[in-house]
Amino acid sequence: MSSGLPEPWTVRFSKSKRREYFFHPETKQSQWEEPEGTDHQQLKQYLAEHPLRVRCLHLLIKHRDSRRPASHRSEHITLSKEEALQELAAYQQRLEQGERFEDLARERSDCSSFKRGGDLGHFAHGEMQPAFESVAFALPVGAVSAPVETDSGVHLIKRVA
Numbered sequence: 567m568s569s570g571l572p573e574p575w576t577v578r579f580s581k582s583k584r585r586e587y588f589f590h591p592e593t594k595q596s597q598w599e600e601p602e603g604t605d606h607q608q609l610k611q612y613l614a615e616h617p618l619r620v621r622c623l624h625l626l627i628k629h630r631d632s633r634r635p636a637s638h639r640s641e642h643i644t645l646s647k648e649e650a651l652q653e654l655a656a657y658q659q660r661l662e663q664g665e666r667f668e669d670l671a672r673e674r675s676d677c678s679s680f681k682r683g684g685d686l687g688h689f690a691h692g693e694m695q696p697a698f699e700s701v702a703f704a705l706p707v708g709a710v711s712a713p714v715e716t717d718s719g720v721h722l723i724k725r726v727a
């Protein structure tokens with residue numbers, strides 16, 4: 567689907583101003599205003615289907631090969647990746663039985679976001695590890711991912727916005 571922007575303009579999200587801006591990758595020009603020749607309605611439709619940022623909860627189980635094999639739960643994590651995946655499968659079943667994602671993240675996640683029920687807040691492209699980002703942006707709102715492996719460990723991701 568076309569963005570409605572004249573080539574090669576792109577649209578990005580400014581964290582500091584919390585709004586989209588427009589960037590020309592060849593001239594490196596950036597601006598708040600829609601570039602001349604933008605199809606405004608097409609751009610709005612595009613952004614509705616290609617959000618510049620999403621909001622997700624996640625439940626992370628670290629293992630001995632994680633980038634930082636430690637968390638509030640354990641100073642020295644020795645779980646194997648296979649054992650972490652088995653444990654994550656048990657949490658998937660509990661979700662399927664109706665338990666709340668936030669409750670399970672609080673109970674088990676090795677990410678410091680556990681205290682917020684795994685809520686990472688909103689993030690844009692480029693802020694999270696690529697494997698996590700691609701799954702998070704592909705999830706429909708309200709959906710929970712299959713297990714996702716990153717350098718941090720293995721995750722379940724729930725997109726909430």
Ligand SMILES: Cn1nc(-c2ccccc2)cc1C(=O)N[C@H](Cc1nc2ccccc2[nH]1)C(=O)O
Pocket residue numbers: 624626634676677678679680682685686687694695698716718
């Ligand atoms: C990306 N992030 N946000 C928070 C966070 C957010 C809101 C409130 C408190 C902490 C923690 C983290 C973070 O990197 N945590 C790491 C673990 C981790 N690695 C991740 C990789 C991708 C997404 C989330 C991830 N969380 C840690 O605690 O060792």
